[in-house]
Amino acid sequence: MKYGLSILASVAAFGLTAQPALAADYAKQTMDLMKADFRSKGPATVEGVLQQDEAQHLCSAYPAPDKRPKKLAAKLEAEQLKLVKYPSDGQYIGRWQEGEKIAQSGRGMQSSDKPGSPNGGNCYACHQISKAEISFGNIGPSLYQYGKLRGQSEGIVKYTWAKLYNSQAYSACSNMPRFGHKGILDEQQLKDVMALLLDPASPVNKD
Ligand code: HEC
Structure with missing residues (x-):
């Protein structure tokens, strides 16, 4: 069969x-x-x-x-961190509006998808993110007010990028997809999702 x-x-x-x-x-x-x-x-x-x-x-x-x-x-995490590729132009923050669409989309990597069509991040399946979206999963922690709570220091920006790029760099055997490492999201899409989490203008960081 x-x-x-x-x-x-x-x-x-x-x-x-x-x-x-x-x-x-x-x-x-x-x-x-x-x-x-x-x-x-x-x-x-x-x-x-x-x-x-x-x-x-x-x-x-x-x-x-x-x-x-x-x-x-610990060895696995260190090895996964080495595999993270940071943005080639040093710019980490894209457009939060695009990031929201990516976070909302659960499409991709399935047999019914057209090869080459962009994937979504399906972030809401596991995280609360913006306040307006009331349908979300809770396998992962809430990311509401992520940027407001953490700030935008170089350390936070790099940590967030690496977490999105390869979740196992900080948490061995994480349930979270390794978005960059596995080619699920491309560099621009990762920047847009970064903006959703970190841009002060993003609804995620508003009350
Ligand atoms: C299948 C579930 C799942 C999906 C889908 C998922 N995550 Fe996660 N995420 C988790 C879990 C579980 C954790 C906490 C444990 C860990 O660190 O792996 C986490 C942790 C995080 C963290 C670290 C939070 C902190 O407090 O430091 C960030 C940032 C994050 N996720 C962002 C995202 C974004 C953005 C997306 C979509 C592009 C996404 N996640 C998709 C499960 C998921």
């Missing part, structure tokens, strides 16, 4: 690939089954879903945060 890849693709895109450690032969059988039964379509490829990088391997091996060796988690 053939299944669409969209659900699996969403799971992979949004960083939820951690599975309980499986006995080696059981894991191999599962892989063989997946390779045989799923097919690539559009941006959702079998390889993209099944091939784990080092970080995903570690998170699959230790799905329970309290059983994950602290040293390994």
Whole structure:
């Protein structure tokens, strides 16, 4: 039987690939089954879903945060931080209006998407952000008044960029997608989302 890849693709895109450690032969059988039964379509490829990088391997091996060796988690975070690419022109802040649209959009990385069409960030699925949007998830902390509370120091700006670019740089096996690292959002989109969080004119930072 053939299944669409969209659900699996969403799971992979949004960083939820951690599975309980499986006995080696059981894991191999599962892989063989997946390779045989799923097919690539559009941006959702079998390889993209099944091939784990080092970080995903570690998170699959230790799905329970309290059983994950602290040293390994710290090493993973340091390695992920090294993979962050900061903006090539030194400008971190784009337009909050565009950032709001990106935060609202849950489109992307699915078998039904046209290759090359821009992805959304789906931020509201996990975060409260602006006050006007009352439909949001709470897997992640509220980001309402993020810039007002944190300010715009170089440290905060760089931390926020790195968090968006590669969430695991600060939190091993984070549920938050690695937006830049995984090519979900491009540099301009990241700048626009930065503006939504940090620009004093953004509704996020108004009362
Ligand atoms: C699948 C859920 C999920 C999605 C989607 C998601 N996040 Fe997160 N985010 C989290 C979780 C969980 C945390 C807290 C744990 C951690 O740091 O990983 C977090 C933490 C953060 C932080 C750090 C907050 C702090 O107090 O330092 C920022 C900033 C952030 N997210 C912004 C965003 C933005 C902007 C988007 C959309 C482009 C987004 N997140 C999408 C789950 C998500």
